[in-house]
Amino acid sequence: MSRGDHDADRRRLLRAGAIAGVGAGIGAGAGVLGAGAVRTREDALGRTAAGSAADAEAAPTALIGEETIPFHGTHQAGIATPAPAHAVFLGLDLRPETDRDAVLRMLRVLTDDAARLTAGTAPLADTEPELAAAPARLTVTVGFGPGLLQRAGREAPAWLAPLPAFAIDALRPELGDGDLMLQVGAEDPLALAHAARMLLKGLRGAATVRWRQQGFRRAHGTVRPGTTMRNLFGQVDGTANPQPGTPAFDRAVWIPEGPFAGGTSLVLRRIRMDVDTWDELDRTGREEAMGRRLADGAPLTGGGEHDAPDFAARTENGFPVIAEFSHVRRARGVDAADGGQVIFRRAYNYDVAPDPGGAEISESGLIFASYQADPRAQFLPIQERLAELDLLNQWTTPIGSAVFAIPPGAAEGEMLGQSVLE
């Protein structure tokens, strides 16, 4: 009895703290939860960072768990915002009976839950509100498949369809497509797991989980912010990306007009990387396949990571320094009439259990998330060239594929997808 009363009192205290001020709620809640532990840790972090003058600018002034990324805005978060260490991509199928009204109800719940979770506030009906208190830069990004638009009685963009089949593909249906996509990212895997579960609890009356793909990058604080990620082949991955906040990025990524204006498209490819056969390739071969140095991602023609490759440069023997079969050359379309497309890739690594009983010790790869205003004009030509010739194809196999339309961001009081569905 007394134990129950105590717990109830504590819950009330927590709620009261959260209500005291919208902005201060997170901090107040955290303080009540474990004031001593949180404070000690904060101090320890602060001292550690201050002691190492190497990176004084990055000295933490607050716990990463308390940091939030705004949910509301012109664009959905989770695309132009820095990619956090952890992400989960969820593909859902609408239940057969989910009609237009049910789609709208579902999206209202989803919008409200996402807005609260990303602010570090427990959604309504959250049975584990403590897990929502430290969002750790949580973002929730929602995409529509053609099925959702059809169910809602709205025309889908012409590009919103599965990609054409490529000879390199070995697609597994259970890893692709879907009516609804959630991309949830956070610096903390526990915050991420809770958010994903809460969002799914709000959705399950209207949809079922088709696939779930969990991915990771470096843990927060491991490398300097802005460092290009590395994949499990050890390659610097994503050097050619346009930089968020630049006109080049805006042109490449955001849809300029129509119901999806301010939105974008997501091409999500699960690319299996055969790390076991990759092991057989020596360092020179690996760099030639890529066209870049492994050490720093610089083109084989020299300079730094972000210096332009010199595709005309030749070796003493007259061969291109950046080989014709290399990934960077094929992706850029240097030798093609229709080259020069720009996409924004925001990939995550995956490393899961290999098939039981098999000889392989790894099942690894890349959750290749590519955002672009028009996948047919931007993504498809690149993919076609790579499918035709790219030495990396020897060690990589697309096993999942999906295309989603990402509606623009929601203003406060709006529902995600409102401009598309209303």
Added chain:
Amino acid sequence: MTASVPARRPVLLALGLLGLAACTGPDDSDPTPAPGSAASDGGGAADSSGAGSAPADAPIAVADAWVKAAESGMTAAFATLTSTADAPMRLVGARSEAAPTIQLHETASDGSGGMSMQEKEGGFEIPAGGTLVLEPGGDHIMLLDLAEPLLAGDAVEIVLLFEDGAEVPCTAQIRDFAGAQEEYASDMDGMGDMEGMGGASDGGGEHAGHEGMGR
């Protein structure tokens, strides 16, 4: 009272997107606003009413009001009520078009490891400047003999009634929820469906009953 939930849905759509607080504002004390009265303002109405203010004559702020989705029968509503009064306030009842009968319930251990709920005689006191949390497994508002299915993603208007005559309207968001399955005390009358609170809404029809998932 004739239920008009479908007609109100356009209104509720806008209200359903409130941020943190679901209480209506001082100028929106009519518990059954005409369709369009709130929706016409779009986000602006939501923003102003989302501030958690209350009518000047009822110093009670309602936050995070929500109702467990149910197809029929009964369900429960929850919220956090914060008083700015300098004297205790007593919540003695509620009314809503969603249900003809509404009771205030408390939850207590039934002495055999379970929890049972029963009507709370005299309602709930909110101390001066204090907070009352209505939550699953604790004090809550029971909606009986639901007029229509309450579907997750919609919302219902509930007017909270206080002992001093004050009325505080609020908008409660409907959410699917697996919990709040306490047994009812055996001496309860008029509880209708004794199977437990209604089936969860699915937003469109039948689905694999997540109500039944073992917890």
